[in-house]
Amino acid sequence: MSRIRYTRRLPAAVAAAGALLAVAACGGQSGDTSTAAAPNAPARLDPNANLAKQKLTISIWDGYSPEDLPKRVKDKFGTSMEVAKHATNEEVMGKLTAGADSGIDVAFVSGQYAQALNEAGLLEPLHPELIPNLANLYPEATQLSYDKGNKFSVPYTWGTTGICYRTDLVETAPTSWKDLLEPADDVKGKITLMTTERWLALPAIKALNYSVNTTDDAQLQKVRDLLTSAKEHLLAFDDTTFGDRLKKGEAVMVEAWDGWCPTSEKNIKFVVPKEGSDLWVDTMVVLKSSKNKEAAHALINYILDPEIHSWAAENILYKVPNKAAMEKVKPELKAKDSPLAMTPAQLLQGEPIIDLGKDSQKYTRLSTEVAAKN
Amino acid sequence: MSTTKEHDVATRPAPREGPRRPRRTRGSGRFFAGLVFLGPGLTYLIVLLMIPLALVLSYSIFQRGRFGGVVYEPTGENFTRLLDPLYLDVVLGSLKLATIATLIALLVGYPTAYMIAxxxxxxxxxxxxxxxxxxxxxxxxxxxxxIVLLSGPGVVNTALIDLGLIDEPLEFLYNQGTIVTGLVYSYLPLMVLPLYAAIEKLDPTLREASANLGARPARTFFSVTLPLTVPGVLTGCLFVFVPSFGNFIIPELLGGGRSIMVGNLIRDQFLKARDWPFGATLALALVAVLVALLLAQAWAARRYSRA
Known part of the structure; x- marks a missing residue:
């Protein structure tokens, strides 16, 4: 029995190894020049394809789309759809870059990761004629620096990073990243910073007036020193539960993504520090390996429908780059201090995070250095 | 044939005529029986341990792709990176925390196991x-x-404040002390159980003999009980040390992410840095340290049981 299993597995193993080598050749630096020409040519898509015959698999963050989206898609254009969930960009990147065909048709990833996937030749150039709802986007959302003109990605949500704080538990309201990094005595030990590499560095980078995409070693050295000294006054590093800590009063001032700051609570506010911040975008991309590209485009078009897209804004409280959808959002959710009230112009003051390729390891090292320092 | 064989087995005549053939059938029968019994275990070992380990080993000699993933060009860079003081410090820090946790678990666990026995x-x-x-x-x-117990607005602090013992909540959480506490708490049973087994097995007459010969209880303990339970001590220490050394949940939750251990470093290479080759190399280094410890433990236990 074991022998049967062995022989049956052997061809699959060989095929998998071959596929990995092929991807390695494309992804490797030596392959960079060749990827530009052939593999990036758009596939020929049939606008009249029978979508009911296609089957979609999407990968998205948990809770990031309506629960009944597969049913709605089925009702709307007949495609059956499966939803795979990922917890982080890195997780889905692992899946998408591990083999030739991940089985995923549409992936939701942040802008800089979409950029990296595109540079690795893994994305299908978008066919705008199949996505008429692109017209719903704010004009600003079509000119984002990681993908000017939405050539390979469509923005799904966007936002920025700032300081979320308890108005009743801080003596002076924060206005600067330095309030977080060189805190006043009353908030010492009640601060959290994020641990994900780029956002760990962000407060220090902006406090020192550098670019969020800096790869300059001397600048990163200063960033590291500032973060190391800030670590003494931290309660913890926290990417996920800072909102709860704030509600409990365990923390009084935290670095937070706008949508994650529980501003619905009476005493909690969100502020973008005066030195500026980042602009992050979560996007939808179509994989080159997808065999259901027409349905993939139809899905993206459907999500850009104000009906669906406003769901994201109302339920996950992230801003969506869709003018028609934002106009549909209930007015009480866009109250004065809500992050949802920020306009695209205000958002665009943030500096977009882009992929740094090999230099991204500098940020990995930086975060290890900060974490390892006692 | 079959009757001769049954006859053979039943009466065991002197091996004069044709004893070889039946014996060989019995031998191959035993081989197949062995395969049936060992097969599942072996398959399990090969599929779930050997192959994954070989994969980890092979990743460790390749490079990280520009966008993550693995580039299949051999390199020794991952191994030289291990010697970087940054990572060595993390490894040494983890060794320190795991050792302290193991020693505390031993000090707490031994009396507990003794009492239970x-x-x-x-x-x-x-x-x-x-x-x-x-x-x-x-x-x-x-x-x-x-966290619920020890946090600023947590149970302990609230109780202490209500009792009027303190005015401001004490900061218990998010330091190396809480990491050690968490490790000891989590793995203490793994220390107690082998110790209990070792102490339980001990012949009580040995202790009586020691007392009859005039040894005080302390002398009896250090000269008789403790040396005889050393194999149990070593097993318990290993059981606590191994999961402590590679732990990443406790440093993250109870350490507040403010100090990292090897486990966190490995996890981050796979889930954050997308650097599978270096993550694999770190994992291998961890396995190597643990195998060395296991061998040392086996050697020491054998020496003690012989003595």
Whole structure:
């Protein structure tokens, strides 16, 4: 029995190894020049394809789309759809870059990761004629620096990073990243910073007036020193539960993504520090390996429908780059201090995070250095 | 044929005529029986341990792709990177924390195991169940419980403030002390059980003999009981040390992510840095350290049991 299993597995193993080598050749630096020409040519898509015959698999963050989206898609254009969930960009990147065909048709990833996937030749150039709802986007959302003109990605949500704080538990309201990094005595030990590499560095980078995409070693050295000294006054590093800590009063001032700051609570506010911040975008991309590209485009078009897209804004409280959808959002959710009230112009003051390729390891090292320092 | 064989087996005549053939059938029968019994275990080992380990080993000699993933060009860079003081510090820090946790677990666990071993039979069972009971709850939940207990607005601080003993909440959490506390708490049963087994097995007449020969209880303990239970001590220490050394949940939750251990470093290479080759190399280094420890433990245990 074991022998049967062995022989049956052997061809699959060989095929998998071959596929990995092929991807390695494309992804490797030596392959960079060749990827530009052939593999990036758009596939020929049939606008009249029978979508009911296609089957979609999407990968998205948990809770990031309506629960009944597969049913709605089925009702709307007949495609059956499966939803795979990922917890982080890195997780889905692992899946998408591990083999030739991940089985995923549409992936939701942040802008800089979409950029990296595109540079690795893994994305299908978008066919705008199949996505008429692109017209719903704010004009600003079509000119984002990681993908000017939405050539390979469509923005799904966007936002920025700032300081979320308890108005009743801080003596002076924060206005600067330095309030977080060189805190006043009353908030010492009640601060959290994020641990994900780029956002760990962000407060220090902006406090020192550098670019969020800096790869300059001397600048990163200063960033590291500032973060190391800030670590003494931290309660913890926290990417996920800072909102709860704030509600409990365990923390009084935290670095937070706008949508994650529980501003619905009476005493909690969100502020973008005066030195500026980042602009992050979560996007939808179509994989080159997808065999259901027409349905993939139809899905993206459907999500850009104000009906669906406003769901994201109302339920996950992230801003969506869709003018028609934002106009549909209930007015009480866009109250004065809500992050949802920020306009695209205000958002665009943030500096977009882009992929740094090999230099991204500098940020990995930086975060290890900060974490390892006692 | 079959009758001769049965006859053979039943009466075992002197091996004069044709004893070889039946014996060979028996031998190959035993081979197949062995295969049937060993097969599942072997398959399990090969599919779930050997092959994954070979994969990890092979990743460690390749490079990280520009966008993550693995580039299949051999390099020794991952191994030289291990010697970087940054990573060595993390490894040494983890060794330190795991060693402290193991020693505390031993100091707490030995008396506990000793007491349980001395209990009357009925109480022994109850005590052992009580030791194992926490394992019925999810590990993550048990670790989280410490946050509920120790945080600023947590149970302990609230109680102390209500009792008027302190004015401001004390900062218990998010330091190396809480990491060690979490490790000891989580793995203490793994120390107690092998110690209990070792102490239980001990012949009580040895202790009586020691007392009859005039040794005081302390002398009896250090000269008789302790040396005879050293194999149990070593096993318990290993059981606590191994999961402590590679742990990443406790440093993250109870350490507040403010200090990292090797486990966190490995996890981050795979889930954050997308650097599988270096993650694989770190994992291998961890395995190497643990294998060395296992060998040392086996060697020491054998020496002690012989002595």
């Amino acid at each position: 001395m209990l009357p039979r009925k109480w022994k069972t109850i005590a052992l169940v009580a030791i194992v009971l926490p394992f019925w709850t999810n590990f993550l939940v048990r670790v989280y419980a410490w």
